[in-house]
Amino acid sequence: MNRRLKNYLSVGIFAFFGGGLRAYLNLIWSQTGTLTANIIGCFLLAFFTYFFVEYREGRDWLVTGLSTGFVGSFTTFSSFNLDTLKQLESGMNSQATIYFFSxxxxxxxxxxxxxxxxxxxxxKLAEKA
Incomplete structure (x- = not known):
């Protein structure tokens, strides 16, 4: 299979799961779901990036799928900003400020x-290989 096509398919498949998980978190926790998804996503994106740099055994399609597909669809900068704006619009200025900076x-x-x-x-995995 063409390398580029494999990357596109990987992004699409992983995005399905990342977006679905984020939608579930937002459904059960609303704004806390957005915060939770973004924090977990920060960890995962850094983890995947540095893990595959050190391990060097990652397949391009897997790295692209996990980072761009899963984490990219799991996290949401736009919802974070919208949540902050909704809080400001509702007069919850202190809560919006805490939410934003935290x-x-x-x-x-x-x-x-x-x-x-x-x-x-x-x-550790590279040393064992």
């Missing part, structure tokens, strides 16, 4: 943790 700070923290875990896990 999302950024916690997201960065989880991306950093994902980087550390991804590097460590990738190195």
């Amino acid at each position: 999302s950024i700070f916690i997201g960065f923290l989880f991306a950093y943790l994902g980087m550390l875990v991804g590097k460590r896990t990738g190195r």
Whole structure:
């Protein structure tokens, strides 16, 4: 199968699952679902990126599918901004400010943790290979 086609199919298939999981989180937790998805997504994207850099055994289609497909459809910058705007519009300025800055700070923290875990896990697997 053509490499480019394999990447496109991988993105589509993984996006189906990432988007479905995010929709489920939003259904059960509303704004907390968006925050949860974005924080988990920060960790996962950093983990996948650094894991495959260290391990070097990843297939292009798998890396693209997991990062662009799954994580890209699982996280949502637009919903994050819309949630913040809705809070501001409802007069919940303090809550909107806390939501906005905690999302950024916690997201960065989880991306950093994902980087550390991804590097460590990738190195361990590379040493065993």
